Amino acid sequence: MDAGVLRKFEMAPAPKFCRKRQRLVEQFLIAVKEHNELQNAQVEGLIAGKGFSLKWEIADARERRDRAKHTILAHQQSHGCK
Numbered sequence: 639m640d641a642g643v644l645r646k647f648e649m650a651p652a653p654k655f656c657r658k659r660q661r662l663v664e665q666f667l668i669a670v671k672e673h674n675e676l677q678n679a680q681v682e683g684l685i686a687g688k689g690f691s692l693k694w695e696i697a698d699a700r701e702r703r704d705r706a707k708h709t710i711l712a713h714q715q716s717h718g719c720k
């Protein structure tokens with residue numbers, strides 16, 4: 639490897655695996671799944687003539703999902719990981 643290539647390699651940002659970010663992403667994915675499941679249940683309920691019986695649960699799940707997303711973004715910004 640010549641010096642130029644080596645220098646480029648050294649200047650490349652180190653791939654930064656962050657365990658904390660990974661954990662936050664897992665929490666976000668769980669929150670997304672819960673929100674989706676509630677929405678699906680709501681659709682089933684509407685079809686069955688039960689109205690919007692899950693609207694508050696869905697609103698709470700959406701809030702948890704959005705909070706989880708913002709937690710990831712805030713962590714990335716402060717920690718510099720991606």
Ligand SMILES: [Zn+2]
Pocket residue numbers: 656657658659713714717718719
């Ligand atoms: Zn991080």
